[in-house]
Amino acid sequence: MTSQQGSESSAASSQHDNGKFNRRPITPAAAQQKIAAYVQPATLEEVKLHEAGGRFLAQSVTAPHPYPHFRRSGMDGYALQAADLAQASSDHIVWLEVIDNIPCGYTPSHEITSGYAARIMTGAMVPDGADVVVMLEMTELRTEHGRTWVGIKRQVEQGKNITPIGLEVQEGDLLLQQGAQIGAGEISVLATFGVHTVPVYRKPRVAIFSTGTELLGVEEPIAPGKIRNSNSLMLAQQIAAAGGEPILLGAIEDKLELARTMMMNALEHYDLVVSSGGVSVGDYDIMGDLVRSGEVEMLFNKISMRPGSVTTGAVKDGKLLFALSGNPGACFVGCELLVRPTIRQMMGSQHDYLPQWQAELGREYVKINSFTRYVRGRLEMENGRLIAYPALLDESNVMVTIKDSDCLIVIPPTSEPLAAGTIVQILRLMDR
Amino acid sequence: MTSQQGSESSAASSQHDNGKFNRRPITPAAAQQKIAAYVQPATLEEVKLHEAGGRFLAQSVTAPHPYPHFRRSGMDGYALQAADLAQASSDHIVWLEVIDNIPCGYTPSHEITSGYAARIMTGAMVPDGADVVVMLEMTELRTEHGRTWVGIKRQVEQGKNITPIGLEVQEGDLLLQQGAQIGAGEISVLATFGVHTVPVYRKPRVAIFSTGTELLGVEEPIAPGKIRNSNSLMLAQQIAAAGGEPILLGAIEDKLELARTMMMNALEHYDLVVSSGGVSVGDYDIMGDLVRSGEVEMLFNKISMRPGSVTTGAVKDGKLLFALSGNPGACFVGCELLVRPTIRQMMGSQHDYLPQWQAELGREYVKINSFTRYVRGRLEMENGRLIAYPALLDESNVMVTIKDSDCLIVIPPTSEPLAAGTIVQILRLMDR
Incomplete structure (x- = not known):
């Protein structure tokens, strides 16, 4: 757009020469792919199951035993042999002697043979020999001389109210795939099978800083020409929600040396670096200058998207750096589209991108x-x-x-x- | 279902007399309403904004100043008076003397009058007198004897590239309603306006225990007739996700005295109590017995829903108690439908129930x-x-x-x- 007739000393022309206007946009999907190629998984740690919520399993988990691992009663009632009820009807009560009482958590004392029954609770272990549990409401009791009989006047099909061993899960079945995110349902499964610690990838430590001489701390009084550094706190919340550990490094003025020191320090000490501001085309495009200086390898410095087209991605010694736009809306979108998936990939997620x-x-x-x-x-x-x-x-x-x-x-x-x-x-x- | 001809000593009949079979179901919505009437908000605390993610605002927040609070440039370019470009065309470059340079975060040194312009950055404060910012790409520069002129050969409409004071928010506007949940967007807004601490309701401390002689700790080896106490850990995850602070009290055997001690202790020390197990119709319906004993006020002991119809709700000294089914699926659903809304109501949420x-x-x-x-x-x-x-x-x-x-x-x-x-x-x- 600059006039070809303009003076050679035109600021606009000199910026053309810098390449500030000449950025080559890549698509959002291409940017995501470029990043994914550089993601390194975080190191492993073993965490207690009750502290594992939100993390991603680093290894698949298979069932160490079937579930249920014993024949489980689905009702309060009586365990017996279904064949004993062959003659039962509303006119004919069949009476069986009750020889055991099996609450939840106990093992049966007796095998059940023809003519006998055991009182049993929901969830308790069905005794050997029994092939049906008759629900309590279908029974009546008779006690004589210290012995007890249960009376039933219906036939009941074999297997009724007994959950067979392994109905839900067979030994060796895949319980959870590597990369599964651990929520309430996953915790239920893992706890059921005695998996009380789980291998997960560490939460990446994500350094956050903002650039801009206009930036005030959030707690500072407002002043003409200044705005508060809201992006750092917004990014911290987005990064925490993505699973990362946000590290707030504050804001720096628009000075290349300050930005270089901040960025190099952040790349050295943290797993991932996210900055906001200093990427637009202008005199103080310090993150752009830094990336162009060759101290980091640039992956892209323009994405064919709005907002946030001037988003920059770079890598140094295997660590990724994202220089997001300082505009709050663009910063938000850049974090959701680029930073969130990176954090989740580092943590071993199989579902990296926004659904x-x-x-x-x-x-x-x-x-x-x-x-x-x-x-x-x-x-x-x-x-x-x-x-x-x-x-x-x-x-x-x-x-x-x-x-x-x-x-x-x-x-x-x-x-x-x-x-x-x-x-x-x-x-x-x-x-x- | 028990035979009317049965013996008077029938176990089933005696349970009828106990009211175990005679529970009167209420609808899920009625149960939620009954609970809501007893919810007491947690006490207030002031937390730092960057630690407030997921909490609910206890007070509405209004804007202490307009936003933007100064006329903000939307472009890198030159601030000037649009009237000065009245004669500009591709044949006629208008030249204006550049008398100021206004980076972001600085205040202008000069008012702009006819014939003059100020170099200005995106986001910087537009000087008094200027009524337009012309983008850099539409300009050329000339420097002579230490003075600089900017040349423009187009007319530009008044107001272009200037964000007026208060475009997004006027002073006194409602920023966030009481009860709003604090996420990245809310943090961005609050930080922008210098709200660096926020009043929120405390996280309720929610005691969790399970009942059942069949229960093993998650780390214990499996044994015949036993299952591991997976529900406590699952509930802890659900409660944490709802915003509460889960307190794991472990599992107790099916003994009324143990359950009474556990429940009374939990009600005394924590804000909310959730148990799993001990509510089904059977010999070991200890939570049911406890509620029927009158030591707590029963709100309901049956809900017309599956799974989890035998869920019990009660209150003592203003504290709520939920006795959920021990079946994992029923326990999960009961927590989502009843416990989660309760926690969110205690924390001041305006959106309590699952969407x-x-x-x-x-x-x-x-x-x-x-x-x-x-x-x-x-x-x-x-x-x-x-x-x-x-x-x-x-x-x-x-x-x-x-x-x-x-x-x-x-x-x-x-x-x-x-x-x-x-x-x-x-x-x-x-x-x-």
């Missing part, structure tokens, strides 16, 4: 762009249809709509407005 | 029941339609399917199987 669904666009979306837009949106279920409403203010620097979003609506490159009702892809935000 | 959506049933569901069934299921998006697949094994004691579920499919009382494709209500599980 993708389809929904109907809830209102017209008029912005057109040659890049893919990730528009913050809100999902509603209306008459069985999933509707995604784009936020009304969605400029990259509009921060107030982040909180009301539970999805990113993917607007592909288009030259036409999208009508309400159009089917769109949405990425579900998982921290809501 | 409800509609989906198509992914396969036929044949079980019929006079109670509402909460069937564990998995959501899939197929061709823009949300499909809910019921777990294949969904007996209340089948534990392996919990982990594969991300919703509960609500099957209303019905006497007919539900065909695949039927629209059903689903409750989204939020810990996945």
